[in-house]
Structures are given as structure tokens and as C-alpha cells.
Amino acid sequence: MTLHETRAPAIKTFQEVIYTPESQLRQPLKLLKTMFKDLYTGRELAWRLTVRDISAQYRQAFLGIVWAFILPLANTVAWIFLNSTGIVQVGETALPYPLYVFTGSMLWAIFMDGVNAPLLKATVAKPMLAKINFPREALILSGIYETIFNGLIKIILLLLVLALYGISPGIGLLYFPIAFISLVLAGTLIGLILTPFGLLYSDIGKAVPILMQFYMFITPVVFPMPETGWAAKLFQLNPMTPIILTARDWLTGYSPGYLNYFFSVNLLVLLFLFVFWVVYKLAMPIMIERMSA
């Protein structure tokens, strides 16, 4: 007895999917439709993955949420020490230096979480990617969710410390979420750019922390903006500068000095996020092919 003898003839209209070697870019409308459809259908999976990763992370860690801010905290302590002993001469800051370095480190750490998340999520999900056809956008989205979650812990701690020093963000707190999201998205953008290459070559994952360490030194995280010279130019050209400065200013009650620059950078971030989302989408089947099944 073969099965078709027992089957009731179901009359349904079926979705038809066609796979060809042609680049998906040759049918841009279809590609756009799938991208947004996958983003939509992937949102619940993204949420699940986030909940999974966060709860697993904290269930297995004795120190729990301390891990969300221990790195920037250590960074802060190191720089306060270097500055107070005079080993490194840091210029004048409007805020007391410990607060300057603490806010800078925390904000930078949020950005770095965003940078690391896409490649980390995709690497961990390799076995899944190689075998199951789920919306790949879910991995990126889940990275963003997790960065936001860990970022919120940092922000709460930041606000507590600022309050201890008697500094209130005032009206800036209302705008701060914009800067917070732009930190997360700027980080995600860099991570998204690196992911296709990082999945193929492990060098990328190893080089990122080192390169980002250097990048931090040309961003006003632990150093204030240099006034003159080539360093000042470098700081000004760096697109992370307005984001970090604006975030810090809103958080500490100053009025941000680079608002136009900040918004233009954000527009670019959004634009490039879209572009590299397309790249990620196109590259995914090719990367999966090179992974073991």
C-alpha cells in the first residue's frame, strides 16, 4: 500500500518557492518583500532567543547582572587611577573626571555590546543555521534586544551613581533614549558589516576587540575632546564622537554641542543598517554552504 492511495485529496492553494542560482538582487522587490516578511515573522523567535540567552546567562553565573557592567567599571577604575597618580595626564573635563570616565566607559560598553552581538549570535547559532530554514533576521534582532537589556542595567547604575554625585539629567533624560538607541544601532551596524566575513574567517572575531580598543582612544570616552592639532581633527571626523558626546550630555544635564552632527550620523547609520541587512541576507546561504552540515 502506498500512501497516495490513502490520502484525501486536499484542495489548497500552495505558496510556490523557486530557488535558482540568480542573485536575489536581480528581483529587488521580491527581495524586499522577503526581508520584511522575515523580519516580521522572526520577531517572536528573536524574543525567545533573547529570553533564552539572558536567562541561561544569569542562571549559570554566580555574579549575575554584575557581569553587565563589570568591564566598564574596571575600565573606569583603571583610568581614575592613571589620572590621579599622574601617570597619564588627561585634560580638563567639564564633569569631574571620575564621572566623565565612568559615563564614557558605560556608554562605550553599550556600543561594544552592539558590535559583538551579531557575530556572536550567528556563531552560536551555526548548527541551527546549517540545518533549519528560520528567518535569519531573528539573530540580529535578538542581538539588539540583548544589547538593549544589558544596556538598561548599565544606565540604571549610571543614573544611581550620578544621583550620588548630585547630578541630575533633567530634561535630557527625555531625549536620552534616542542616544541610547543610536549607540545600540551604531554598534549593531558595525557588527552586521563584520558578520559575513567573521562567519567565514575567525580572524575577524579575534581582531575586533583589539581594533576597538584603539578606536576607543580616538573617541571622547576616557579622554576629553582635544582642542587643537591633528588629534582634534581625528576626534571630530570620528562618527562615534557625536553619539558618545550627545549621550553623555543628555545624561548629565548639559546641552549637547553636536546635535546636527549627531542626527546626520544617525541617518547614515539607519541607511547603512538597511544596506548591510541586504548584504547579510544575500551572504547567508553562501556562508551556510561553507559551514559543516
Added chain:
Amino acid sequence: MSETVISVENLSKKFCRDLKRSLWYGLKDIGKEIFALSSGENFKLRKNEFWALDNINFELNRGDCLGLIGRNGAGKTTLLRLLNGLIKPDLGKITMRGRVSALIALGSGFNPVLTGRENIYINGSVLGLTKKEIDQKIDQIIDFAEIKDFIDAPVQSYSSGMHVKLGFSIAAILLEPDILLLDEVLAVGDLAFQNKAMRRMNEHISRSNALILVSHNLDQIRIMCNKVMVIDNGQILYFGDSDKGLIEYENLSKNHRIKSINKDFIDHGFFRYRRVDGDRVIFNDLGLLNNQNESVSEVKVDEPLRVYLDFHINEQSEDLYFTLSILNEKKDTDCLWVKSNDFNRFPFYNVQPGDYRVIVKFIEHNLAPGIYYINYSIRNGKNSELYDHGFTDFAFAVKSDQHFERGIVHSVDEWELTEINTNNE
């Protein structure tokens, strides 16, 4: 009218043997894809590349259940991955009509620290279901997986059996696909669980539109599938009716076995063991002959088996006495049979010096399909002096094109069923 559910035309896919190069090609391919340079068709093989799938064409209609068989590395899994849309074809076109689901990676996305219940939700989401849909079926899953007592314990405390049972149950209960792809997943858990899994799969088959099953269990394929595809080296060797396909596959694997054995004896010599006394009689060769007297290495179950043995004799012999024996593939049993030119049946008296060939014809060899080895000895029939005795690595295959047969003895059988009437006074 039958309706086509899966249609595959001229499908080809390349793979690269060298990892470093493969990654580099990957990078290049990404570039090509992004800039949409060509039509995307890749006809040429680059260095170290080979066709993992080569010009595959087939169609499945509504109701078809296809068994996909082939040796390891033949291209089965690659085909499934292409059909599932995980990777892109290099040439050709795939059309899938309906929702495709694959039961391939059981328990994907399981996090060992989290509980079974939490992992059900995660795995369900990976498979594309909403929380509501999972809520409705979670009890059924826990029930099916038989792990009620452990469902709120972390998955890392599960035995490996429980782990796969849970993975299978989630997929089997949650998925409602139109087209189902199964890759070696039915051999999960104990017998009772396997039977339950089998029942569940059959329910699926009766509801879905097409099924492709990869399995090394040929009985399973024979029972579940109405069509079989035999793949070897990326090419379709056979596509069609399943009974014939299975025989085709059996014969294919025998060819490969014979080839590798024969390669072995070219590399390592013809004999596993040999004793020779001087050069009075020297063994030259042995093998199988077909009807045209050509040397071959296979015979059909219902054909006569003709074995030849070539030798050279330097001194006249009053009585040459040969023994041939057949061993099965494992060479671990006694001889399946031993034959000799018994003293009075086929005596070879007063053989003069020269080159000779003995041919033994086994009119009914009664060997079941399989691989067999031949051993020989040459003696003096008068005093049993042993001239030459060898265990060879010459192997031959017995093939069937009638039906599936296992064991070592071929037999012709008939079956009937009668009811025993116990009230018969």
C-alpha cells in the same frame, strides 16, 4: 490528474575539498551575489572543486513519498539542504509548492542550562511557531516524549535518549508541513518509541503532500516510500519504482565493495595466506567466467557460477586433486561450501607438464546476493601431498534483479496463511 509538488531541473551544486580555498571562494561568491554580476550560473569548476550534485532532474507529485538512498557523501544531504532553501543552487532550478519543513536537526537551539519546558518554546519558535500554537500542544509534546517528571529540569541533566526523544517530539508534534524532509531521524529511542515515531510519521505522510526520506534502513524505505532515488557521486543512478530502486542500490553498493577489495589486493597482494611446496605445480590465477568466457567479478543468483583456476605444472602428476571453497564477506564463518574433483567423479590423471585451466561450473550455486571470497588448494590425489594452498582476496558479487534477499543462502520460497481451527473435533 497528478499535480507536481516538487520539480527539480538541471540542478547542480559544487563543493570544495580544501577548507582554506573554500572560504576564499565563499568570499568571492558573496561579492558576486552582492554586485549581482552574472546570471549567477557557475558552469566552471574552480581549483579543488567537484560537483557534489551533477545535473539532477526529477519531479514529485502530490502523494509521492521518495526514499533517497546512496552511500555516505553521495549528495543526499546536499540535495535536502537545497530543497529546504538553506543553500543556493549553482545551476538549475528548484520549484517547491507548499510549506516545507525538515526534520533534520533534532533539538536545535536547545540550551542545556534551561529546562525542557523552556526549550520546547525555543525549539518551537525556531521551527516557526508562535507561542500560542506551542501553548496548545505542549502537553501533547511532553506526553509524546515520555519525560513528564523531568520537564522542569535543565536539559543538561537529561540522558542522551531523553534528549533526542524530546527533540523528535517537538518537531513531530508541532510541524504541519505540506512537504516534509526527513534525514535519518526515525531511529530514535527504544523500540516502543521508534514505533510510536513511525506511526506519527505515517500520520504526517497521509496529511502532507510529499515526503522525502533519507535513511540507511532499506526496509523502512521499502515500506514507506513508493519511489526511490539512488544517488551516487552526485548523480541520479536510478529514479522510479521503489522495489527496483532498492535492488539497484544493493547492486551499486556491491560494485563499490568489489572495487575497493580489488583495489586492495592490487595494493596489498592477492593472497591473505598461502603455502606452496616447491615449483612442481604453480598457481597462476583464479576468477569467474561469464557465458562468453570473459573474466568477470559478478554472477546473478539464478545463473550458473563458473570458476576458473589457472596453473602451471612442471612434473607429470598421476592424479591432480583440487579443492575450492567459498567464504562469505566477513570471512568469519566456515566455508559456505567446499567442492573438489572427488576421486571418482572428475579425476584428472597423468597430467603432463604445461599450462592448464580448470573450470568448475556450479549449476546451482545457491548463494544469496552478497560478496564472497574463493580459496583453493591443489594436491596430489594419490598421497594427499599439498602443492599449493591459498586464501585469496579475490571477491565476487552475487546479484539479484528479482527481489530483495538477505542471508547467505539463496532459496526459492512460497508463503501461505491458514487459520488453525482449534475447535476441530
